[in-house]
Amino acid sequence: MPAVDPPWYQDGLRFTCTQCGKCCTGAPGFVWVTDDEIDKLAAARGMKRSEFVAVHTYKTRGKVSLRERANGDCVFYDADRGCTVYAVRPMQCRTWPFWDSNLTTPERWAETEAICPGSGDGDLIPVEEITRRMKAIKM
Numbered sequence: 001m002p003a004v005d006p007p008w009y010q011d012g013l014r015f016t017c018t019q020c021g022k023c024c025t026g027a028p029g030f031v032w033v034t035d036d037e038i039d040k041l042a043a044a045r046g047m048k049r050s051e052f053v054a055v056h057t058y059k060t061r062g063k064v065s066l067r068e069r070a071n072g073d074c075v076f077y078d079a080d081r082g083c084t085v086y087a088v089r090p091m092q093c094r095t096w097p098f099w100d101s102n103l104t105t106p107e108r109w110a111e112t113e114a115i116c117p118g119s120g121d122g123d124l125i126p127v128e129e130i131t132r133r134m135k136a137i138k139m
């Protein structure tokens with residue numbers, strides 16, 4: 001088997017969630033959710049699953065996404081309180097900023113650091129954990 005070059009971030013990267021909301025607000029996008037995540041979110045909101053699905057999700061591109069406000073903000077982000085479902089947030093949110101799309105090059109990571117105040121700061125996340133998060137969801 002041929003040798004594989006280590007990733008450019010082999011020494012790890014720093015990150016801590018500041019709950020600033022920059023990854024939760026702004027331009028429209030998608031927050032993909034699984035059935036299990038829907039169940040946990042519904043329970044956290046004190047809603048029946050069917051009600052949660054009807055109010056807070058929609059199907060697109062063959063998947064299920066959380067709805068957004070008209071301005072693109074996540075419906076569960078509150079400017080004063082931050083993420084109102086933080087303890088049960090979806091995997092997509094849990095793995096930010098360690099998405100493959102943010103880690104293709106050091107320059108792409110620098111762009112991530114420019115928009116996310118927790119990227120490049122805080123705890124040193126080892127390459128093994130970065131890889132685990134990247135594999136958890138493809139973004």
